[in-house]
Amino acid sequence: MEWWLIRHGLTSWNVDRRYQGHSDVELLPNEKHGLEALSRKLKGVPFSAIYCSDLLRCRQTLKYVLPDLDTKGVHYDSRLREMNFGEWEGKTYDMLKDIPLYCSWIDQPKCYTPSGGESWQQFEGRVNEIYCELRDISLNSNDPVLIVTHGGVISMMATFMNSGSNFWEAARVEPGEVMKVTVPAISR
Template identity: 55%
Template sequence: MEWWLIRHGMTEWNKERRYQGHSDTKLLPGEACGLSPLRAELAETAFSAVFCSDLKRCRSTLEYISPELAAVASYDSRLREMNFGAWEGQTYEMLKNNPQYRNWIDNPQEVTPPGGEAWPAFEDRIKEIYAELDAFSRKLVTERVEEPILIVTHGGVISILGTILEPGSEGLWNAKWKVEPGKVLRITHKQEFNSMG
């Protein structure tokens, strides 16, 4: 079963390299959001199911690339980006001298952004939705459904899914799981990757 993981299109905060997290930012207008190639690519593909983060930038991405898929998608807050708390709207340059931020960069599993989401909570949230997607995929396979699943989400979520699918791959900082805004990563969901540890 193939999963198509799409990172939402370009936002102003992406351009400015600001942490977005749970902030409900919107896409850049028109062609600036960078989704036209993806829209053309998806027009050629049928999907067995569509899942999407409930934040505006993901919803708008799905609406832009396929209004038909947006109308039948399951929107889920568990597919949201990590909540960066007080650091949302800030850039690395603005935060680089903050000792707590430096500690978080070095050890995100142990340090929590002020007012934000602890790493274990973020990881558990993604593992929970992964377990449901995994069960759903298995069901489709037994029913001989071959069309891929489409998931529209955020960069951090894709990274965590990467660590679940490939344990030990250090997803958050691993370039293999880095997806640029408005791009898709296609993965084959295999049975041997189902252990979540």
């Protein structure tokens, strides 16, 4: 079972190193050009299913990398969203570094929750749910599944595929890049 995991293209918040989370930030105006190489790589690949985060930056990425795609067959799913950073969204590390809760979360993200945001356990559970669903769907096809999502979701899925791996070291996919993975039939 092969998955092609695409991290959405570049946004102004990526450039500014702002937490995006559930904020619906659009791609940079010239990002269509930046995604052309990825578009060429995907051309003609017979994906058995296409899943995409429902946030604008992912929907735009999908449109740019597969411009001829009939989107009626695309499964837009909110479970593929980035972690919800609550009140920290739109802010940078420098804006947050003096807030005690933020410092505690940086050191121990599984023990603290961003104000108004999602706990680590909620994020992990949400991603695990869609991961298991996609894994089961993939069992019925020899063709790859395309998933357009966010960096945190890709890292979380990588930890599920590689039992014992560390979230922060499991996968590093830059905006607009694809990671091809073979998904174990049974994991998690």
